[in-house]
Amino acid sequence: AIVVAVPPTATTSSKLPGWAVVLLVLYFFVLEVYAAVSFVQAARYSGGVTRRRMQAVAVGSLCIGIVILLSIPETLAPETSGFWSAIGLGFSLAAGAAFFAGFATPAFLRRAWQEPELRAFLGRAASLPRLPNTTAIVRELERGAAAATGAPNASIGLWSPDEGVLRFSVLGSSPRLSVANGSEAEELAAGAHELVGRPGDQGIAGRSFLTQRPIFVGNAMREDPVNAARYQASGASALLAAPITAGDKHLGVLAVYAPRAPIFAEDDLVLVQLLADQAAVILESRALIDEAARVQAREEATRLKDDFLSAAAHVLKTPLTTLVAQTQLLERRALRSPSDPPDLAGIRRLVTEAKRLNRLVLELLDVSRASQTGFVGERAPIDLVPLAREVCARYGDGHHHLEVDAPPAVVGELDGDRIRQLFENLVENAVKYSPDGGSVRVALAIDDGEIHLTVTDWGIGISPGDLPLIFDRFQRGKNVDDRRFAGMGLGLYICRQIVEQHGGHLSVSSEGVGRGSTFHVMLPVVTNPAASGAVLSA
Numbered sequence: 001a002i003v004v005a006v007p008p009t010a011t012t013s014s015k016l017p018g019w020a021v022v023l024l025v026l027y028f029f030v031l032e033v034y035a036a037v038s039f040v041q042a043a044r045y046s047g048g049v050t051r052r053r054m055q056a057v058a059v060g061s062l063c064i065g066i067v068i069l070l071s072i073p074e075t076l077a078p079e080t081s082g083f084w085s086a087i088g089l090g091f092s093l094a095a096g097a098a099f100f101a102g103f104a105t106p107a108f109l110r111r112a113w114q115e116p117e118l119r120a121f122l123g124r125a126a127s128l129p130r131l132p133n134t135t136a137i138v139r140e141l142e143r144g145a146a147a148a149t150g151a152p153n154a155s156i157g158l159w160s161p162d163e164g165v166l167r168f169s170v171l172g173s174s175p176r177l178s179v180a181n182g183s184e185a186e187e188l189a190a191g192a193h194e195l196v197g198r199p200g201d202q203g204i205a206g207r208s209f210l211t212q213r214p215i216f217v218g219n220a221m222r223e224d225p226v227n228a229a230r231y232q233a234s235g236a237s238a239l240l241a242a243p244i245t246a247g248d249k250h251l252g253v254l255a256v257y258a259p260r261a262p263i264f265a266e267d268d269l270v271l272v273q274l275l276a277d278q279a280a281v282i283l284e285s286r287a288l289i290d291e292a293a294r295v296q297a298r299e300e301a302t303r304l305k306d307d308f309l310s311a312a313a314h315v316l317k318t319p320l321t322t323l324v325a326q327t328q329l330l331e332r333r334a335l336r337s338p339s340d341p342p343d344l345a346g347i348r349r350l351v352t353e354a355k356r357l358n359r360l361v362l363e364l365l366d367v368s369r370a371s372q373t374g375f376v377g378e379r380a381p382i383d384l385v386p387l388a389r390e391v392c393a394r395y396g397d398g399h400h401h402l403e404v405d406a407p408p409a410v411v412g413e414l415d416g417d418r419i420r421q422l423f424e425n426l427v428e429n430a431v432k433y434s435p436d437g438g439s440v441r442v443a444l445a446i447d448d449g450e451i452h453l454t455v456t457d458w459g460i461g462i463s464p465g466d467l468p469l470i471f472d473r474f475q476r477g478k479n480v481d482d483r484r485f486a487g488m489g490l491g492l493y494i495c496r497q498i499v500e501q502h503g504g505h506l507s508v509s510s511e512g513v514g515r516g517s518t519f520h521v522m523l524p525v526v527t528n529p530a531a532s533g534a535v536l537s538a
Contacts, residue, residue: 021071021072021075022072022075022076025068025069025071025072025075026069028065028068029065029068029069031065032061032062032064032065032068033061033062033065035058035061036058036059036061036062036065037058039054039055039057039058039061040054040055040058042054043055043058049105049110049113049114049149049150050150050151050152050258051150052113052150053101053102053103053105053113053150054102056098056099056101056102057098057099057102057103059094059095059098060094060095060096060097060098060099060102061095063091063092063094063095063098064091064092064095066088066091067088067091067092067095070084070085070087070088070091071084071088110268113150114148114149114150114271117144117147117148117150118148118271118274120144120147121144121145121147121148121275121278122278124140124144125278125281125282128140128141128282128286129282129285129286129289130289131286134158134283134286137282137283137286138156138158138169141156141254141275141279141282142154142155142156142169144275145254145256145272145275145279146256148271148275149240149256149268149271149272149275151240151256151257151258152235152257152258152259153234153235153236153256153257153258154254154255154256154257155168155169155205155254155255155257156168156169156244156252156253156254156255156279157202157205157206157209157252157253157255158251158252158283159209159250159251159252159253163196164198165196165198165199166196166198166199166202166205166206166209166252166253167196168196168202168205168255202227203220203224203226203227203230203231204217204220204223204224204227204239204241204255205239205241205253205255206253207241208241208242208243208253208255209241209243209250209252209253212243212245212250213243214240214241214242214243214269214272214273214276215239215240215241215242215269216239216240216268216269217238217239217240218237218238219237219238220236220237220238220239220257221237231257234257235257235258235259236255236257236258236259237257237258237259237260238257238258238259238260239255239256239257239258240255240256240257240268240269240272241253241254241255241256241272242254242269242272242273242275242276243276244276244277244279244280244283245276245277245280246280246281246283246284249284251279251280251283251284252279252283253276254272254275254276254279256272304473304474319353319354319356319357320357322349322353323350323353323354323357326346326349326350326353327350329346330343330346330347330350366421366490366494366497375418375497375498375501376415376418376498376501376502377415377417377418378415379413379414379415379502380413380414380416381411381412381413382411382412382413382414382416382419383409383410383411384406384410384411384412384414384419384423384444384451384453385404385406385407385408385409385410385444387419387420387423388404388406388423388442388444388453389404391420391423391424391427391442392404392427392440392442395424395427395428395431397431399436399437399438400431400434400437400438400439400440401438401439401440402427402431402439402440402441402442403439403440403441403442404442404443404444405441405442405443405444406442406443406444406445407444407445407446410444410445410446410451410525411525412451412523412524412525413524414502414523415498415502418498418502419498419502421494421498422495422498422499422521423442425491425492425494425495426455426495426519426521427440427442427455428491429455429491429492430455430456430457430459431457432485433457433459433460433480433485433517434457434458434459434460434516435459435460435484435485436459438457438458438459439457439458440455440456440457441454441455441456441457442454442455442456443456446525449525450504450522450523450524450525451504451521451522451523451524451525452520452521452522453520453521453522453523454518454519454520454521455518455519455521456516456517456518456519457516457517457518458515458516459516459517460477460479460480460513460514461479461510461511461512461513461514461515461516461517462477462479462508462510462512462513462517463477463478463479463510463512463513464510464512465478466478467508467509467510470492470508471492471493471495471496471506471508472489472493473489473490473493474489474490475489475492475493476489479513495519499521499522499523502523502524503523503524504521504522504523504524505521505522506519506520506521506522507519507520508520
């Protein structure tokens with residue numbers, strides 16, 4: 001409400017005692033101050049032009065209050081009335097100018113007041129296409145449109161060509177939403193839902209989309225009585241709508257609405273159309289980014305598939321060739337001399353190659369399971385020291401010396417089968433990539449509440465450029481000769497999945513090619529083994 005009080009006239013004051021005039025003047029002065037404070041508080045919850053218009057009205061109300069207050073010295077000291085009247089005239093002119101700016105804002109002043117919010121919105125426009133999803137982009141566009149026009153709410157309806165409908169978010173944006181904290185924003189978003197319909201059923205906004213023209217309506221319920229209930233529920237009395245179009249591509253419509261018509265002016269249509277055009281650029285940019293990401297993902301998937309087929313064919317070819325050749329040889333011998341004793345050496349070779357082929361197939365299955373949460377099974381307290389000694393004893397030979405450096409017991413809450421697979425992969429790699437023989441050192445320790453496992457060799461090493469990629473699928477060092485070192489580049493990928501799904505961390509260090517490498521595994525430890533049950537042997 002606007003309070004415009006009229007100070008007591010000279011006739012009135014002559015009939016009242018001085019103290020009564022003072023009380024009456026103070027009463028009207030307090031009313032004007034109350035009106036000014038109310039407009040200031042309302043301005044805090046508004047933005048753009050609306051905020052500045054309310055601030056101007058607050059200034060006008062305060063000036064009127066000062067004019068009323070100046071009647072006190074005029075009444076009590078009539079000989080100085082000329083001086084106080086001159087001051088009062090100045091404040092009266094200031095009040096008139098402030099009320100004019102607030103209630104009948106000139107076009108040039110509206111543009112000046114809109115410029116800061118519009119400039120801020122355009123400054124953020126370049127970063128909007130990089131937001132996580134289209135919904136977040138639409139929210140920011142709605143906030144920017146509401147702030148730039150000074151409206152309480154704005155909403156964007158996106159066109160779905162496959163369904164032939166416009167999808168509006170019922171929750172509009174307001175300047176208050178833009179300054180809400182994270183939890184408030186999440187609560188508001190949780191209460192939002194979509195309003196879906198064909199453009200012809202979407203009222204004035206749908207009409208703007210169909211005609212591809214901006215529309216200004218001062219009384220939406222009168223202009224579109226069919227959707228009056230919807231406008232009333234949304235608090236949309238005055239409404240501005242502009243199509244969001246990129247070339248010949250219709251993307252949607254921007255609707256800015258307010259509960260009172262005087263918030264908008266005809267020239268706000270130009271601003272809303274400008275905001276809609278900017279929204280079209282942003283949404284089209286996001287669509288191009290999404291399409292580029294999809295193309296890149298398809299290319300990456302194709303590359304990985306080709307790498308997989310190439311690696312699998314190359315690696316599986318060797319044991320299959322050996323199996324076929326050895327089987328054919330045994331068959332010819334059996335046909336030629338059925339009474340000869342079986343060739344045990346040939347049979348053992350068949351068994352060895354069959355096991356090798358089986359392991360390669362299991363690795364491929366593990367890769368497909370690695371992304372699943374059930375890759376690591378049930379856990380139990382396990383002592384890793386005997387497991388390390390057993391694996392090292394199995395892979396040791398005349399060319400490689402494997403040693404274990406560990407305390408009497410190192411216990412962790414782990415999946416025994418997967419941890420055994422981890423040890424076997426790391427130790428087998430250390431032996432395989434040390435073709436000239438030498439030492440392989442496996443060390444176990446408890447460090448800062450974690451199990452620290454290291455496997456160190458002095459073999460061919462890893463180049464610095466390969467270190468960041470060594471744990472990826474199908475990745476092998478550039479210094480690895482595929483004809484000399486069989487493998488598909490899956491072992492270390494599986495190791496990383498085992499460690500990470502146990503809540504640990506796997507890393508590697510190497511001083512360079514020909515200088516060996518060290519793999520570091522950090523795993524959680526059981527601080528009180530007795531509380532977790534008996535310690536199992538992995």
